[in-house]
Amino acid sequence: MKALVLAGGSGTRLRPITHTSAKQLVPVANKPVLFYGLEAIAAAGVREIGMVVGDTHAEIEAAVGDGSAFGLQVTYLRQEAPLGLAHAVLVARDYLGDDDFVMYLGDNFIVGGINGIVERFTRDRPTAQIMLTRVGDPRQFGVAELDASGRVVGLEEKPSVPKSDLALVGVYLFTPAIHEAVAELKPSWRGExxxxxxxxxxxxxxxRVESDVISGYWKDTGNVTDMLEVNRLVLESLEPRMAGEVDTVSELIGRVLVDPGARIVRSRIVGPAVIGPGSVITDSYVGPSTSIAADCVITGSEIEYSIVLPRSSIMGVRRIESSLIGQDVEVTPAPTTPRVHRLVLGDHSKVQISS
Incomplete structure (x- = not known):
């Protein structure tokens, strides 16, 4: 079996972050979302991956390399435009050959991995196997309709009137029969x-199309709200680690990870939280569910339930929460003082905030 990992797309729901970063490389708990998927694929025993990439191919290729760091062998497949998931299968036709394969969306996050569904597919070998989960608003997803026995009898993409609340999770398993189906398709109303x-x-x-309704945690990390929620979830599962420097007057409470080269000075860190390598936290408060990436500087500020990407600085700002801050961002005080700041900042931004 091979894997087809989709790592293209423009990431419009994560603008402005994705103006300069691939959406699959935005980190949760200081690790790119894509890496969690690659680890899940490797854990399921799949070793050969075709990775479909688009305009951000250079960044994806630089981060993943040949896949050996994950125990994988990666072949890159260029998709000139994001024309749909089935189009990605069409692009990968020659690479996939007559092999069964698992298709994994690179910006999806699934707690518990995919070992179980891969094992069932290998054992039972239906033509296709899909993963489903119940959602509050199925109009945003592909939706499955099941009969009384639980058999899949219909699927529809982003229906205005959904026939169920069962949304397709971004993992699919196929036999080569899917190629005949893809060859017969016409673009949908979305042009895909x-x-x-x-x-x-x-x-x-x-x-035969089989389904698994999962009860565990799944998120499509395509927007800021879901990114922050996945970040919170992953941080809660990590073990505390103290590899940096913490002075005697600072206070670390709960599940806190301080990476090598990081320094905590006269500050209070309440976990779950991670402070990346080389970052310096001074006279500040870092609250729960916060990831501070490498080489950041936070001085005289408060931040919680947020993600801060590498080399950014927050100086003299109270208070930031529910924010996603890009790389090389500078956040500094401005004359007026809102009680709470909610930020989504692209890389290399410079922002003045009241404090």
């Missing part, structure tokens, strides 16, 4: 080749 249409084609052809 939809993988839901391809699976529907298999169903209408009388082929």
């Amino acid at each position: 080749l939809e993988i839901t249409d391809a699976i529907q084609w298999l169903i209408e052809a009388g082929l």
Whole structure:
């Protein structure tokens, strides 16, 4: 079995961060979302990966390399435009050959990995196997309809009137039969080749499509709210670590990770939180569910439930929460004082904030 990892797309819901960064490389708990997916694929015993990349291919390739760091062998496949998930399968046709494969969306996060579904697919070998989860607003997702016995009888992409609350999770397993389905597709109303249409084609052809309804945690990390929630979840699962320097008057409470080269001076850190290598926290408060990446400077400030990317500085600002701050950002005081600041800042930004 091979894997097809989708790491293209423009990441419009994470603007302005994704003007300068690939959405799959935005970190949670100081590790890119994409890396969690690669680790899950490797843990499931899959070793060969075709990675579909787009305009951010150089950044993705620099981060992942040949895949050896993950125990994988990665082949990059260029998709000239984000024309749908089924289009990515079309792009990868020659690479996939006649192998079964798991398709994994690189900006998805699934607690518990994919070992179970890969094992079931390998054992039972239906034509396709999909993962489903119940969601509050299925209109934002591909939606599955099941019959009384739990068999998949229909799929629809982002329906205005959903037939169920079961959304497709970004992991699919296919036999080579999917290639015939993809070859028959026409672009949808969105101008894309939809993988839901391809699976529907298999169903209408009388082929077996199985599903697993997962009860664990899944997020499509395509927007700031979901990124912050995944960051919180991952931080809560990490073990405390003290590899940096903490002075005697600072206070660390709960699950806190301080990486090598980081320094905590006259500050209070309440976990779960991670302070990246080389970062310096001085006269500040870092609250729960916060990830501070490498080489950041936080002085005389308060921040919680936020993600700060590398080499950014926050100086004399009270108070920041629920924020995603890009690389090389400078946040400094301005004349007036709002009680709370909510920020989504692109790389190399310079912002003045009242304090």
